[in-house]
Amino acid sequence: MASSSMSSWGSGSWTAEENKAFEQALAVYDQDTPDRWYNVAKAVRGKTPEEVKRHYERLVEDVKHIESGQVPFPNYRTAGGTNEEKRMKNLRLH
Numbered sequence: 001m002a003s004s005s006m007s008s009w010g011s012g013s014w015t016a017e018e019n020k021a022f023e024q025a026l027a028v029y030d031q032d033t034p035d036r037w038y039n040v041a042k043a044v045r046g047k048t049p050e051e052v053k054r055h056y057e058r059l060v061e062d063v064k065h066i067e068s069g070q071v072p073f074p075n076y077r078t079a080g081g082t083n084e085e086k087r088m089k090n091l092r093l094h
Contacts, residue, residue, distance in 0.1 A: 014055065018044055022055060 014022070025043035029036045037049035037056075044052055065071050 014047075018047065021045070022047075022052060025052075026056070 021044045022040065025040040028043070029039045033039060037053045040052045040056075041047050041049045047055070062071075
């Protein structure tokens with residue numbers, strides 16, 4: 001999920017690697033895990049428990065906006081056809 005606020009989450013921006021570690025840590029440390037934000041921060045490395053908690057809260061807000069229809073769906077069609085049409089055009093059979 002991409003939103004305009006994603007690049008400003010936490011203190012400074014989050015790299016793709018940090019976001020991936022964050023997502024994986026959330027899958028491991030659910031809401032019932034004691035010291036959840038400490039454990040998530042430890043998994044992300046370089047972020048504090050407060051930063052990962054704030055990152056999560058902003059993610060929840062973004063999801064709420066998407067689910068309520070406040071974020072328009074992107075137009076995935078590109079000039080010259082769909083991505084599927086382009087892949088098929090470039091497919092070579094040997």
